[in-house]
Amino acid sequence: MTHAQTQAESRFDRGQRALSRIDGSAGEKVIASLADIAPDFARYVIEFPFGDIYCRPGLGLRDREIATVAALTALGNAAPQLKVHIEAGLNVGLSRDEIVEIMMQMAVYAGFPAALNGLFAAKEVFAAHDAKAVPSS
Structure with missing residues (x-):
């Protein structure tokens, strides 16, 4: 999706759509956690990384997440x-x-x-992911 294709859509709306698609409820929780301390920063997170960068052509979301996971690790x-x-x-x-x-x-x-810290973070996320997948009785 190019900037020209989404010119009518605001950066914020485009960012919210991308954030929901990429991060789901985890991203929404991060944004909500900023509401009482830095609501403007929450808006910047939605507009710049998700509304501008993640929506650029050239890399798919999968590729962008590989780069992001690598960088954060x-x-x-x-x-x-x-x-x-x-x-x-x-x-x-x-x-x-x-x-x-x-x-x-x-x-x-x-x-x-850094790699060990990343692996331990992954282990926690995988365990939480598994816990969500198990239906409760």
Whole structure:
């Protein structure tokens, strides 16, 4: 989708649509958690990363989540955001094995501590994902 194709749609509306598609309820929770402290920042998160960057042509959502998971893993200190994007990766078609491989690849460039932190974050997200999938009696 190009900027010209979405000119009539606001950055905010485009961003909300992308956020919902990519992150689902996890992204919405992040935005809601900012409402009482920084509502303007919540709007910026919707407009810039999701309304502008994620909606650009050139990379699919799956590719963008690979890059995002890799970058957040490499940072080594972004566990809350990493967990949201691990979930997003699952939402856009990444397998658990692919997410684990992304983390392992980051050991080469960001070190073992960053990769380990990423793997532990993935383990938590996978467990939560499994818990949601099990029907309660």
